[in-house]
Amino acid sequence: MSFLQLQGVSFGYPGFPPVVDDVSLSVGAGEIRCLVGRSGCGKTTLLKLAAGLLAPARGRVLLRGAAPDDRREVGFVFQSATLLDWLTVRANVLLPVSLQRRPARQDEQAADALLAQLGLAGFGPRYPRQLSGGQQSRVALARALLLQPPLLLLDEPFAALDAITREELQRDLLRVVRTGGTSVLFVTHDIAEAVFLGDQVSVIAGGRLVRTVDVAPEARTRDTPAFGRACADVREALGLEEAACA
Numbered sequence: 001m002s003f004l005q006l007q008g009v010s011f012g013y014p015g016f017p018p019v020v021d022d023v024s025l026s027v028g029a030g031e032i033r034c035l036v037g038r039s040g041c042g043k044t045t046l047l048k049l050a051a052g053l054l055a056p057a058r059g060r061v062l063l064r065g066a067a068p069d070d071r072r073e074v075g076f077v078f079q080s081a082t083l084l085d086w087l088t089v090r091a092n093v094l095l096p097v098s099l100q101r102r103p104a105r106q107d108e109q110a111a112d113a114l115l116a117q118l119g120l121a122g123f124g125p126r127y128p129r130q131l132s133g134g135q136q137s138r139v140a141l142a143r144a145l146l147l148q149p150p151l152l153l154l155d156e157p158f159a160a161l162d163a164i165t166r167e168e169l170q171r172d173l174l175r176v177v178r179t180g181g182t183s184v185l186f187v188t189h190d191i192a193e194a195v196f197l198g199d200q201v202s203v204i205a206g207g208r209l210v211r212t213v214d215v216a217p218e219a220r221t222r223d224t225p226a227f228g229r230a231c232a233d234v235r236e237a238l239g240l241e242e243a244a245c246a
C-alpha cells in the first residue's frame with residue numbers, strides 16, 4: 001500500500017489563483033519520489049499540502065490510506081538548515097524530543113549515532129556557527145530523522161551547497177533512508193539530483209503533474225547511458241530539450 005497518497009489535490013492561496021491543480025501522486029513504503037519543476041510551479045506548496053501545513057481546497061491527502069492523525073510520522077528538512085544558533089549541534093538534533101520531554105540518555109545516544117552516520121562523529125558539542133554549510137545541512141537531516149519518521153519531506157535541502165558536498169550528502173541521504181526504509185518526497189530544481197535519488201521523478205508545471213519518469217535501478221549510476229536517458233526524459237517533460245541543443 002502507498003505510504004503517502006495525494007488524490008486530486010488542488011489549492012490556491014486566499015485571494016490568488018490556484019497554484020496546485022488536481023495533483024494525484026503516491027509514495028510507496030521505502031520509496032523516494034522527487035518533484036522537479038521551474039521556480040514558482042507549486043512544488044513547495046505541494047510539499048506543505050503533503051505535510052498537512054496547508055489544507056487542500058479539493059482532494060485528499062492520506063497516510064497509510066487514512067487521514068493523518070499524527071504529524072510526528074513526518075520529518076521535514078527545508079532549504080536553509082534552520083538550526084538554532086544558541087543550541088549545540090547535539091541539542092539541535094534532539095529538538096524534536098526536547099519539545100515533548102527531557103531527552104533521556106538513549107535519545108542522546110540516538111542523536112550521536114545519527115551524527116556519526118552522517119559523518120559528524122564528535123561534532124555534538126559544537127555550535128552551528130562553527131560548522132560549514134554542508135555540515136549544517138547534515139545536522140538538519142539528523143534532526144529530521146531522530147524520531148525515525150516513516151515519511152521524510154525534503155524541500156531543496158542541499159540547494160545552497162557546492163556540487164561536491166551536495167553529491168556526498170545525496171549518497172548519505174540514500175544510505176540512511178534505505179537503511180531505515182523511509183519514504184521520501186524530495187523537491188529539487190536539479191534534474192541530476194532528482195534522477196540520482198528518485199525511484200520516480202515527477203515533473204510539475206503550472207501546478208499540474210505533467211509527467212512521471214520511472215528511474216530504473218541501473219540509471220542510478222551517474223555517467224551511465226541509462227542515467228543520461230532518464231535525465232533527458234525529465235528535461236523533455238520540462239520543455240528544456242530545445243534549450244539544451246541551442
Ligand SMILES: Nc1ncnc2c1ncn2[C@@H]1O[C@H](COP(=O)(O)OP(=O)(O)OP(=O)(O)O)[C@@H](O)[C@H]1O
Nearest residue numbers: 013016019037038039040041042043044045046189
Ligand atoms: N503565501 C502565499 N500567498 C500567495 N501566493 C503564494 C504564497 N506562497 C507562494 N505563492 C505563490 O504560489 C506559487 C507556487 O509557489 P511555491 O513556493 O509552491 O513554488 P515552488 O515551485 O516551490 O518555487 P521555487 O522553486 O521558486 O521554490 C508561486 O507563484 C508563488 O508566488
